[in-house]
Structures are given as structure tokens and as C-alpha cells.
Amino acid sequence: MNGRGLAGTGSAGTDASTLVTDAVVDRVAELLRSAVGLRAEPTLRARMRRCIRDEIADNGTDAESYLRALTAGSALRQSLLNRITVQETAFFRHPEHFALLEREILPATRRPLSIWSAGCANGQEAYSLAMLLEERCITGSIIATDISTSALARTDAARYSTKEVSGLTTARVDRHLSAVGDGWEVTQALRNRVSTMHHNLIDPVPSRVRSCQIIFCRNVLIYFSPEHARIFLDRVAQTMPAAWLFLGSSETIWAIGDRYETVRFGDTYAYRSLPGSPAAVPRSLPAPSPEAPFRARARPTPVAATPADHDEAAMIAGLARSGQTALDAGHHAAAVVLFRKWAYLAPQDCLAHLHLGLALEAAADPAAALRAFSAARRALDLADPAEVEHAIDGYSIAELHKLLDAKQQEPTR
Numbered sequence: 102m103n104g105r106g107l108a109g110t111g112s113a114g115t116d117a118s119t120l121v122t123d124a125v126v127d128r129v130a131e132l133l134r135s136a137v138g139l140r141a142e143p144t145l146r147a148r149m150r151r152c153i154r155d156e157i158a159d160n161g162t163d164a165e166s167y168l169r170a171l172t173a174g175s176a177l178r179q180s181l182l183n184r185i186t187v188q189e190t191a192f193f194r195h196p197e198h199f200a201l202l203e204r205e206i207l208p209a210t211r212r213p214l215s216i217w218s219a220g221c222a223n224g225q226e227a228y229s230l231a232m233l234l235e236e237r238c239i240t241g242s243i244i245a246t247d248i249s250t251s252a253l254a255r256t257d258a259a260r261y262s263t264k265e266v267s268g269l270t271t272a273r274v275d276r277h278l279s280a281v282g283d284g285w286e287v288t289q290a291l292r293n294r295v296s297t298m299h300h301n302l303i304d305p306v307p308s309r310v311r312s313c314q315i316i317f318c319r320n321v322l323i324y325f326s327p328e329h330a331r332i333f334l335d336r337v338a339q340t341m342p343a344a345w346l347f348l349g350s351s352e353t354i355w356a357i358g359d360r361y362e363t364v365r366f367g368d369t370y371a372y373r374s375l376p377g378s379p380a381a382v383p384r385s386l387p388a389p390s391p392e393a394p395f396r397a398r399a400r401p402t403p404v405a406a407t408p409a410d411h412d413e414a415a416m417i418a419g420l421a422r423s424g425q426t427a428l429d430a431g432h433h434a435a436a437v438v439l440f441r442k443w444a445y446l447a448p449q450d451c452l453a454h455l456h457l458g459l460a461l462e463a464a465a466d467p468a469a470a471l472r473a474f475s476a477a478r479r480a481l482d483l484a485d486p487a488e489v490e491h492a493i494d495g496y497s498i499a500e501l502h503k504l505l506d507a508k509q510q511e512p513t514r
């Protein structure tokens with residue numbers, strides 16, 4: 102219970118769950134999408150419905166009064182955000198990022214170091230970074246920001262349960278935590294390195310964080326609509342040139358656009374904003390050449406029936422471009438992942454399957470490449486020839502047929 106009520110709205114004690122209709126969820130989803138970039142995909146919608154129901158019950162109101170108050174009031178909105186946002190996190194989550202940071206980036210970054218933990222949840226990410234700096238005797242600090250005020254309060258409190266610290270080595274627990282009650286408290290030395298700030302990532306980058314050289318924004322953009330993820334990434338690129346950016350490992354590089362360089366260290370990726378890059382515009386792809394036939398090309402954006410269609414078309418174009426960039430850079434596995442997503446989103450698109458096949462070939466997986474070429478051939482047989490020809494301008498359908506036939510006849514090793 103949050104202890105607040107909406108005066109005069111009546112109906113306390115009503116079983117509010119029956120009142121959270123699809124229309125109510127739609128309105129809240131739209132409000133949160135425009136306010137904080139939240140993408141209301143089906144699992145999140147179910148969570149949203151439960152949270153709205155609980156907020157309505159806690160406030161002793163009904164759905165209509167709640168919606169009116171939510172639209173007008175920031176306290177209610179914050180309360181809903183505190184409930185709806187997902188604070189799943191852990192100390193040294195994605196350990197490969199910390200290893201990469203320690204090995205490759207920290208030695209080459211000027212001091213004092215400053216790191217932005219963007220979407221810090223309950224603070225474990227920020228304190229993991231602080232541990233690393235402390236252990237390496239590096240002068241530096243971490244600014245931890247989040248949209249959730251309850252997450253920030255937990256970060257400030259710096260107290261964790263035994264379960265929450267279970268991922269830390271005994272040496273780290275001994276060095277950085279002290280037992281308090283039935284849990285653990287982070288040492289003052291680490292707490293001195295971490296400061297918190299309430300910040301919505303779709304707002305302009307706050308001046309305090311602009312001087313950070315490293316940004317950890319992991320497992321946050323997955324909750325954003327593609328449009329809002331782009332807004333955030335563009336803002337960072339514009340205001341924080343040459344900053345290192347770490348994203349969650351399930352967050353693909355399609356949204357990264359042309360304003361970041363993808364830097365691969367073994368199997369781990371980090372991104373670097375390109376200094377002085379112009380405003381984000383789609384990269385103009387080179388004309389097809391005999392050596393590189395049918396390069397991924399931004400597909401013409403179809404007339405979008407809905408904003409969601411438009412987002413999907415933009416996402417597909419981004420996947421095609423990023424896949425080609427990865428392939429050009431010799432990052433075959435990454436190209437396979439990107440082209441596979443393109444083919445998954447556009448199974449009718451023969452070029453998606455063709456590119457997947459070419460990337461699989463480059464990744465030395467001839468059997469899977471053959472399957473992709475066969476899928477490309479089937480898609481080509483069903484496709485509108487005019488549309489395909491437009492997409493492969495400079496080539497003819499006959500040449501595409503010839504290429505696919507040849508690919509299907511190559512022996513698989």
C-alpha cells in the first residue's frame with residue numbers, strides 16, 4: 102500500500118481487477134510510451150494490467166478516476182513507474198563486460214574516470230563498477246540514474262540480502278561488504294564513489310553525466326520502443342563523443358545506427374560513439390558491384406499503416422544495414438544473427454534469406470547456408486518481380502535466379 106487515496110473517487114474495496122479493461126491498458130500504455138519510451142509488448146501488457154489493478158486498489162478508486170489523475174499527476178505516475186519497471190539485476194551481471202572493461206578500456210581511459218550506470222536498478226551494477234575501480238586503485242566515480250525512485254532509494258541505501266550478494270566471490274564480499282542484520286551493506290569507500298540521480302533516459306542527457314567516458318546502459322533499451330531507443334542513442338552520440346557504450350547482450354546493434362562504431366573483443370561487443378558524426382541519417386549503401394552482389398540495402402519503407410508498421414519497417418532496414426556492416430567488417434557470427442532476425446521478421450523477403458545464406462557461408466556453415474539459399478529461392482518464386490527488382494537495382498531477377506541456382510548446387514562440405 103502506498104497510503105495515498107484519491108479524494109472523492111469512491112469505490113474503495115471494489116474488486117478493481119475486473120475494471121482494468123483493454124481500453125484502460127491501452128491508454129496507460131500510450132501514456133507510458135510517450136512519457137518514458139516503454140514498449141508495451143504482450144508480456145509487458147500483462148504486467149501493466151496487474152500493476153494498474155494494484156495501483157487502483159491501493160488508491161481506493163476506479164479506473165476512470167485513476168486514469169484522469171494519472172494523466173494529470175506526477176506522483177501517481179511515479180508510483181506506477183516504480184511498480185511497473187523491472188529491477189532485475191545482479192552484481193557483475195554479464196561478467197564478460199567487466200572483464201573487457203578492466204582489460205581493454207580502463208588502462209586507456211584518462212583519469213579521473215567517470216562512468217554512467219544508466220538504468221541502474223537497485224545499484225548492483227554501479228557498485229560492481231565501483232568495486233572494479235577500488236580494486237585497481239583507479240580514481241573515479243559512478244553516476245547511477247534510473248526512472249524508478251524506489252530503485253534509486255535502494256541504491257542509496259546500499260544494502261543487499263544474502264541472496265542478492267550470492268554472485269560475488271568471497272574475496273569481494275570480505276573486501277567490499279559488511280554484515281548488517283541478516284544482510285549486507287556496501288562499504289563507505291564504495292558508496293563515496295557512487296552518486297544517484299533521477300533521470301528519464303528519453304530526456305536530454307543531463308550535464309552532470311556528459312563528461313562520463315563510459316556508459317553502462319544494459320538491459321534497459323529492450324523495454325523501449327525502437328523510436329525511443331534511437332532517440333536515446335542519438336542524444337548520447339551527440340553529447341558524449343567517443344564514449345564507450347555497453348548494452349545488454351540480448352540488445353542487438355540494429356538500433357545503434359551510424360553514429361557508433363561496433364568494437365569486437367573476442368565474443369564481446371562494445372560500442373563507441375563516433376566523434377563529430379552528423380545527425381543520424383540512413384547510411385547510403387554502395388551500389389552493387391560484381392564483387393559484392395546484392396548488398397543489404399535499406400528497403401523502401403512501405404507506406405506504414407500504423408506507427409508499429411513503420412517501426413517494424415525501420416527495424417528491418419536497420420537489421421539489413423547493420424548485418425552488411427558486420428559482414429563487411431568480418432564479423433560473420435554477428436552478421437548471421439542480424440540477417441536471421443531480418444529473415445524472421447520478413448520471411449517473404451528473398452533478399453533476407455539470401456543475405457543470411459551469404460553470411461552463413463562466410464561463417465563456414467555450408468549446410469545452414471544451403472537451407473537459407475533454398476528459402477531465398479522459394480521466397481523469390483512467390484515474390485512480386487517488380488518489388489524484387491526495385492530492391493536489387495542494378496541487377497535483374499534472372500541474375501538473382503542464376504546466383505541462387507549456383508549456390509544451391511555448390512557441394513556442402
Ligand SMILES: C[S@@+](CC[C@H](N)C(=O)[O-])C[C@H]1O[C@@H](n2cnc3c(N)ncnc32)[C@H](O)[C@@H]1O
Pocket residue numbers: 137138186187188189190191194219220221222223226246247248249252300301302303317318319320321324349
Ligand atoms: C532490468 S533493469 C537493468 C539494470 C542494470 N542495468 C542491469 O543490466 O543489471 C532496467 C532498469 O531500467 C530502468 N528504466 C526503464 N525505463 C527507463 C527510463 N525511461 N529512464 C530511466 N531508467 C529506465 C528501470 O527502472 C530498471 O531499473
